[in-house]
Amino acid sequence: MRKLLLPLALIALVAFPFVAQSEYLLRLVNIGIIYAILAVSLNFVMGAAGQISLGHAGFFGIGAYTAAILTSGGSGQLFWPVFLLSGVTAGIAGLIIGVPALRLKGHYLAFGTLGFGEIIRIVLYNWREVTRGTDGIGRIPSPELFGFEFDTDQKYYFLCIAALMMALWLSHRTQASKYGRGFAALRDAELAAGTTGVNVTRLKILAFVVSSIIAGCAGSLYSHLVGFISPDTFTFEVTAQVLSMVLIGGIGTTFGPVLGAVFIIGLPEVLRVSKEYYQVIYGAGVAFAVLFMPQGLLGLLRRKTATQVPSIADGGAEDEISITDPAIERLRSPELATEAGRRDRVMLGIKDLTCRFGGLVAIGDLSMEVRAGTIHALIGPNGAGKSTLINLVSGVYARPAGTMTFDGQAVEENTSWKLADLGIARTFQNLRSFSSLTVMDNVLVGCRSAKPAGWSAVMLDTAASKNEEADLRATAEAALRFVGLWKVRDVPVSALPHEQQRLVEIARALAMRPKMVLLDEPAAGMNPTEVERLITYIEKMKAIGITVLIVEHNMPFVMRVADRITVLSFGKKIADDVPAAIRAHPDVISAYLGKRGVAKEVQNAVA
Amino acid sequence: MAQIIASGVAMGCIYALVGLAFILIYNASGGLNFAQGEFVMLGAFAFFTATTIQLPYWAAVVVSVSVIGGLGWLFQKFLFYPLKDRSFLYFVIVTIGFSIFARNLALIVWGPNPLKVPPLTSVDVVSLGGVAMSPENIAIICVTACLLLLQYLLFFHTDLGRKLRATAQNAQTAQLMGIYPRRMIGITFIMSGAIAGFAGVLLAPIFLIDTDMGGAVLLKSFIAVVIGGFGSIPGVVIGGIGIGLIEILTAVYVSSVYKDAICIAILIVFLIAFPRGLLGEAVKERG
Numbered sequence: 001m002r003k004l005l006l007p008l009a010l011i012a013l014v015a016f017p018f019v020a021q022s023e024y025l026l027r028l029v030n031i032g033i034i035y036a037i038l039a040v041s042l043n044f045v046m047g048a049a050g051q052i053s054l055g056h057a058g059f060f061g062i063g064a065y066t067a068a069i070l071t072s073g074g075s076g077q078l079f080w081p082v083f084l085l086s087g088v089t090a091g092i093a094g095l096i097i098g099v100p101a102l103r104l105k106g107h108y109l110a111f112g113t114l115g116f117g118e119i120i121r122i123v124l125y126n127w128r129e130v131t132r133g134t135d136g137i138g139r140i141p142s143p144e145l146f147g148f149e150f151d152t153d154q155k156y157y158f159l160c161i162a163a164l165m166m167a168l169w170l171s172h173r174t175q176a177s178k179y180g181r182g183f184a185a186l187r188d189a190e191l192a193a194g195t196t197g198v199n200v201t202r203l204k205i206l207a208f209v210v211s212s213i214i215a216g217c218a219g220s221l222y223s224h225l226v227g228f229i230s231p232d233t234f235t236f237e238v239t240a241q242v243l244s245m246v247l248i249g250g251i252g253t254t255f256g257p258v259l260g261a262v263f264i265i266g267l268p269e270v271l272r273v274s275k276e277y278y279q280v281i282y283g284a285g286v287a288f289a290v291l292f293m294p295q296g297l298l299g300l301l302r303r304k305t306a307t308q309v310p311s312i313a314d315g316g317a318e319d320e321i322s323i324t325d326p327a328i329e330r331l332r333s334p335e336l337a338t339e340a341g342r343r344d345r346v347m348l349g350i351k352d353l354t355c356r357f358g359g360l361v362a363i364g365d366l367s368m369e370v371r372a373g374t375i376h377a378l379i380g381p382n383g384a385g386k387s388t389l390i391n392l393v394s395g396v397y398a399r400p401a402g403t404m405t406f407d408g409q410a411v412e413e414n415t416s417w418k419l420a421d422l423g424i425a426r427t428f429q430n431l432r433s434f435s436s437l438t439v440m441d442n443v444l445v446g447c448r449s450a451k452p453a454g455w456s457a458v459m460l461d462t463a464a465s466k467n468e469e470a471d472l473r474a475t476a477e478a479a480l481r482f483v484g485l486w487k488v489r490d491v492p493v494s495a496l497p498h499e500q501q502r503l504v505e506i507a508r509a510l511a512m513r514p515k516m517v518l519l520d521e522p523a524a525g526m527n528p529t530e531v532e533r534l535i536t537y538i539e540k541m542k543a544i545g546i547t548v549l550i551v552e553h554n555m556p557f558v559m560r561v562a563d564r565i566t567v568l569s570f571g572k573k574i575a576d577d578v579p580a581a582i583r584a585h586p587d588v589i590s591a592y593l594g595k596r597g598v599a600k601e602v603q604n605a606v607a
Numbered sequence: 608m609a610q611i612i613a614s615g616v617a618m619g620c621i622y623a624l625v626g627l628a629f630i631l632i633y634n635a636s637g638g639l640n641f642a643q644g645e646f647v648m649l650g651a652f653a654f655f656t657a658t659t660i661q662l663p664y665w666a667a668v669v670v671s672v673s674v675i676g677g678l679g680w681l682f683q684k685f686l687f688y689p690l691k692d693r694s695f696l697y698f699v700i701v702t703i704g705f706s707i708f709a710r711n712l713a714l715i716v717w718g719p720n721p722l723k724v725p726p727l728t729s730v731d732v733v734s735l736g737g738v739a740m741s742p743e744n745i746a747i748i749c750v751t752a753c754l755l756l757l758q759y760l761l762f763f764h765t766d767l768g769r770k771l772r773a774t775a776q777n778a779q780t781a782q783l784m785g786i787y788p789r790r791m792i793g794i795t796f797i798m799s800g801a802i803a804g805f806a807g808v809l810l811a812p813i814f815l816i817d818t819d820m821g822g823a824v825l826l827k828s829f830i831a832v833v834i835g836g837f838g839s840i841p842g843v844v845i846g847g848i849g850i851g852l853i854e855i856l857t858a859v860y861v862s863s864v865y866k867d868a869i870c871i872a873i874l875i876v877f878l879i880a881f882p883r884g885l886l887g888e889a890v891k892e893r894g
Contacts, residue, residue: 052696100879107639107695111833112878115871118826122868240703247700280715283708287701291689 013161017154026153027225032265033160034222038238039245039257040167041214047252048175049207050187052110054239055097055117059212061124061234063090063219068137068229069130076144083143083220090216091209093120098208102201117239124231136230140223156225163221164258167214170459172254174210177458177465178444178472183207185434185445192432192505194416195394195425196446197512201415248289250296252436259297263289307495310487319486321478323543330478333423333513335407336545345408347372347516347547348393353402355388355571362388363571365402370516372407375538375548377558379582380568381591386551387429389568390518393549394426395419407515423515427505427522429551433493440489442504443479446511447472479511483537499530506537516547523554531557559583567591609738611855617744619851620751621806625828626835626843627758628803634775634838635795638687638698642706643828644821646800650675650807651816652713655722664727672804679800683793710818721815747809754802755844771795826867827854830874836884845885 020026042056063086070085071078097116104112124131131137142151143159150156174180182203185193194200223229241264249260267285268278293300321327348370355363363385370376378386391397393404395416404411406422413419425446434442449472453465480486483503488496493504502522509517519538523531531554538561541548552558558565558579565582567575569591575582582588629643653674657667686705690698727746732739762768773781774791782788806824814820831850835842850870857866877884 046696100875104878104882107633107837108833108878108882110639110699111829112875114829115874115878118871119868119875122865122871126864126868237707240700240707243696244700244704247697251696277711277715279711280708283704283706283711286704287686287708290697290701290704291686294693 017157023153026157028265028269030153030156030160030225031222032261033157033164034218034225035242035245035265036258036261037160037164037167037218037221038215038242039249039261040164040171041211041218042242043246043251043253043257044171044174044214045207045211047246047256048171048180048187049183049203051101051204051207052106053113053208053211054110054236054243055113055115055120056211056215056242057234057236057238058117058120059090059093059215060219060222060238061120061231062093063087063216064223064229064234065124065131065137065219066090066216067220067223068140071141071224072137073139074141076141076149078141079143079220079224080145083217086220087213087217090219091213093216094208094210094212095205097212098205101208102204114236114239117236121231121234121236124234131231134230134232136228138228140227140229142227143224150224153225160221160225163217167217168254168258170210170214173459173461175254178469179203179206179455179458181434181437181441181445184437184441188434188436189432191396191416192428192434193445195396195420196508197417197420197448198445199417244286244290248286248293248296250298253296253298256296256298263297307492309491309495312484312487312500319481320484321481323540327474327478327481328544330475331482331510331513332544332546333515335423336515345372346370346405347407348549349405350389350393351403351405353389353392353399353404355385355392355397355400361571363392363568366568366571366573368566368573368576370547370549371564372515372547373542373545374563375542375550375561377562377565378549378551378568379553379555379558379565380574383570384568384591385571386568387520388571390426390520390549390551393419394424394518420512420514423513424518425509425512425514425516426518427502427509427520429520429524431498431501431505433501433504435492435494437493438490439480439485439493439496439504440473440476442493443476443507443511444472446479446508447475448512475511475513476507479507482510482540483507484533499526502526503534503537510541510546514546516549517541519548519550519552521551521553523552523557535561610740611859612852613738613740614744615852615855616848617747617851618855619831619848620747621810621824621847622827622831622850623844623847624751624754624802624806624809625824626831626847627755627840628799628806629825629828629832630838630840630843631795631799631802635771635792636687636691637695638691638702639695640702640799641699641825642682642702642709643799643803644823644825645706645709646675646678646803646821647807647810647824648713648816648818648821649678649709650804651724651811651814651820652717652722652807653804654808654811655717655724655816658724668805668808671808672801675804675807676797676801679796679798679803680793682800683796687792687796688789706821710821713818717816717818719818721817723815724811726812741813743809743812750805750809754805755840758840767794827851827870830870830877833874833877834884836886839884839886842884842886 017026038056038060042053045051045053066086066089067082070082097113101109101112125133142149150159182193182198185196185198186200186203190200245260245264246257248263249258250256268282271278271281346369351367353363353366366389378389380386388397392399395414395418398414406424411422413422434445449468451468453462453468457465477486480489483506485500485503485507488500493501496504523534526534535557538548550558550562562579565577565579566573567582567588574587574591575585577585625643625647628646629640632638632640650671653671654667657670662670686701687698690701727742730742733742733745735745762772770781770786771791771794773784774786774788778788810820827850828847831843831846834849835846853873854866854870857869
C-alpha cells in the first residue's frame with residue numbers, strides 16, 4: 001500500500017494542471033507552491049538549525065526585485081541566469097545578516113531579523129531610482145526555454161513544482177546527513193555542540209545563507225509568475241504568514257512546511273467569504289491551529305507509539321568491548337597510539353591563568369600541570385573555580401590572561417570547536433545532551449572522519465559520502481560499546497535514565513578520539529553501583545592512553561581513581577600531590593572544614 | 608525648538624508606555640507579545656465609542672482602560688496559558704494571529720475611515736514657562752509620569768509587588784513559597800493591557816484612529832525596549848523618549864521619509880554593538 005502511495009502522488013501532481021480548469025485555481029496553487037518553498041527555506045534556518053528569522057520577507061523581496069530589475073522588458077531567456085543570480089544576491093544578504101546574527105540569540109535575533117526585514121521594505125519603497133518605489137516594476141517576462149514559453153499558469157506549475165522538489169530534496173538530504181546532526185546539536189545545546197567539535201559559527205552562517213538562497217529563488221519565481229511587483233508584497237505579513245505555515249505544518253520536519261502552506265493558502269478558499277471576514281478567520285485560524293495542534297499537522301497524521309527502552313540490567317557488559325578489541329583503535333587518537341610509551345610528558349600545562357567575573361576573581365594566577373596518561377582530579381570547596389577552569393580549558397569561556405599548552409604545543413585558539421579538534425573533549429556537570437536525537441546520533445555528532453566529504457558530495461550522496469558515514473558509524477559503535485550502551489543506540493536520548501545520559505556524554509567525548517577528557521562531576525547523582533561502573537570506564541580510558549581530568553565532590557571515588565590531585569580554594573591552588581599526601585595536607589583540611597577542622601574528621605570524611 | 612522637543616518627548620512617552628506593557632509580560636512570563644500594538648488600537652477605538660455615547664471624559668477613560676485590561680486577562684487565559692511550556696515562537700505566532708484578527712475585526716466594527724475624538728479641552732495651546740505645548744502632550748507626559756510612579760510604588764512598596772517580582776524571577780520557586788504564579792501572571796497581563804489601553808486613549812486625541820495605528824507604535828516600542836535593555840523598566844522609559852526625540856528631530860531636520868529607516872538602523876546598531884542596551888542585564892548562558 002505504502003509503495004503505491006508515492007507513484008500515485010506523483011501521477012496526481014503531474015495530472016493536476018490538466019484536470020484543473022480554472023485559471024484562478026492554478027494561479028492560487030502556483031502562489032501556494034512559491035510560499036511552500038519559502039516555508040521550506042524558513043524551516044531550514046529555524047526548524048533545523050534553531051535560529052529564528054523574522055526577516056524572510058526581506059530575502060524574498062531581494063530575490064524578487066533582483067529578477068524584476070534585471071529582466072523587466074527583456075527576453076524570457078534571461079530567467080535562467082537571473083534565477084540563479086536572485087539566489088546569489090539573497091544569499092549575500094543572508095551572509096550579511098548571518099555574521100552579526102552570530103552574536104544574537106533567541107528574542108534578540110528575532111528583533112534583529114525583524115529590523116532587517118523592515119529595512120529592506122523601506123529601501124524598496126524609497127530607493128526610487130532602482131526600485132521605482134510605490135509604482136512597482138512591471139513587464140517582467142515569462143520564462144522561456146529553447147522557444148518554449150512558460151506563459152500560462154498551467155505551464156508555470158511545472159516550473160514551481162520542480163523548484164519545490166529541489167528545495168525539499170536539499171532540506172531532506174541535509175537533515176539526514178552529518179550537517180543535519182550538526183544543526184540539531186546546535187539547536188538543542190549550542191555549548192555542547194561547540195565542545196563536541198561542531199563549528200558553530202560556520203554552521204550558523206551556512207544555515208542563514210542556504211535558507212536565504214532558497215528564499216531568493218522563490219522571490220524570482222514569484223516575480224516571473226505575477227509579472228508586476230511592488231513593495232507592498234514584501235511586508236512583515238509575508239514573514240508572519242510563512243512562519244505560521246512552518247509552525248502549523250510541523251517545525252523541523254521535511255514535509256510539514258508544505259502541509260502548512262496548503263493549510264494557510266487553502267483555508268480562505270474553502271471558507272469563501274468576503275475579504276474582511278476572511279482576514280478575521282485567518283487570524284483566528286492561525287491562533288487556533290497553533291493552540292490545538294502542538295505537533296503541527298504532520299504530528300496529527302503521525303502514528304504515536306510509546307518508546308521502548310531496552311533494558312541493560314547487567315550494565316551492558318555483554319556488548320562491552322575490552323581494551324584488547326581491535327575496534328578500540330577507533331577511539332584512540334592516532335598520535336597517542338604511536339607515543340603511548342612516553343607517558344610522563346605534560347599533556348596540559350597552565351601558567352598564570354586568571355579569570356574574573358565582574359569584581360569576582362574566579363581563578364587567580366593559577367599554574368598547574370596534568371601529566372599524559374594519568375587520571376588527575378581537581379577538588380575544592382564549592383566556588384573554588386573548578387568548573388570555571390574546565391570551561392576555560394574547553395573554550396566555553398575565552399581565556400583572558402595566562403598561557404596554556406596542550407601536548408607540548410602552545411594553545412592560541414579560544415573557540416571550543418578548535419580546542420576540540422586539538423584533542424580536548426569534555427562532559428558537563430548539568431546534562432547537555434542533544435535531546436531531540438537518538439543515542440547513536442548524539443555520539444555521531446562527536447565523530448570525525450579522516451576524509452570528510454564536502455557539502456556537494458553529501459547532498460548528492462556520493463560513494464565518498466557513504467563511505468564516510470559508514471566510517472563514522474563504526475567509530476560511534478566502538479564508543480557506545482566502550483560504555484555498554486550499544487543496546488539502546490536507537491532510543492531517543494531523552495528517554496534514558498540520568499546515569500545512562502551521563503554515559504552517552506562520555507561516549508560522545510570518546511568518539512572524538514580525544515587525547516584528554518575533562519569530566520565535570522561525572523558521579524553526581526549516581527548510586528554506588530553506578531559509580532563502580534563509572535570507575536571501570538575511567539580506568540579503561542587511562543588504559544588506552546587517554547589523559548583524564550576529573551572535577552568531583554565524591555571523595556572516596558576521587559581517592560580511588562586519581563593518580564594526582566590538585567586542590568583549589570577561592571581560585572588559588574593550595575595543594576597538588578598524590579592522594580595520600582592530599583588527605584593529610586593541613587591547608588586542604590582547613591579549606592574543607594575551616595581553621596578548627598580536626599585531621600581525624602577529614603580521615604573519616606574521605607575514608 | 609523647545610516645542611519640537613516637547614512633542615518628541617510626548618510621543619516618546621507613548622512608546623515608553625507600550626514598551627513597558629510589552630516588558631511587563633516578557634519579565635513575568637518570557638512571552639513576546641506582538642499584539643501589544645493592537646491593544647493600543649483597541650484602546651483608542653474603545654475610547655472613541657465611549658465618547659460617542661456621551662460618557663463624561665473621565666468615565667470614558669476609565670471604561671476603555673478597564674475594558675482593555677480585561678482583554679489582557681482573557682488573552683492570558685486563552686492564548687498565553689496553553690502555550691506557556693512551549694518555545695516562545697508559538698506564542699509569538701499566536702499573538703500575530705490575534706493581531707490580524709483584532710485589526711480586521713476592528714475594520715468590520717468601526718469601518719475603514721479614520722476616526723477622531725473630541726480634543727481634551729477647548730484650549731489649543733498652553734504656555735508652560737515660555738514653551739507652548741498642546742494640552743494633549745501635557746496630559747501624555749503627566750499620565751506617563753503618574754503611571755510610572757504607580758508602577759514603582761506597586762512593585763517595590765507592596766506585598767503584591769514583591770510576589771510579582773518573585774514570580775518574574777523564578778515562577779517555580781515562587782510557587783513553592785505559596786505564591787500562585789498563574790494569578791500573578793494574570794495580574795501582569797491585566798496591567799499590561801491597561802497600560803497599552805491607556806496609551807491608546809492618550810493617542811486618540813492627537814492621532815487619527817485607524818486599524819494600522821498599533822503596528823506603527825509597536826515597532827518604535829520594540830526599538831525603545833532594545834535601546835533600554837531587554838527587561839529594564841527605567842531603560843524602556845529612556846529608550847522610548849530617546850526614540851521619540853530622534854524620530855521628530857530626523858523628521859524636522861533631515862527627512863521625514865527616512866525617519867523610520869534611521870530608527871531601525873539604530874535598532875540594528877544597538878543589537879549588534881550593545882545587545883545589552885543601556886540598562887539591560889547580562890546576556891549569558893549559565894554553565
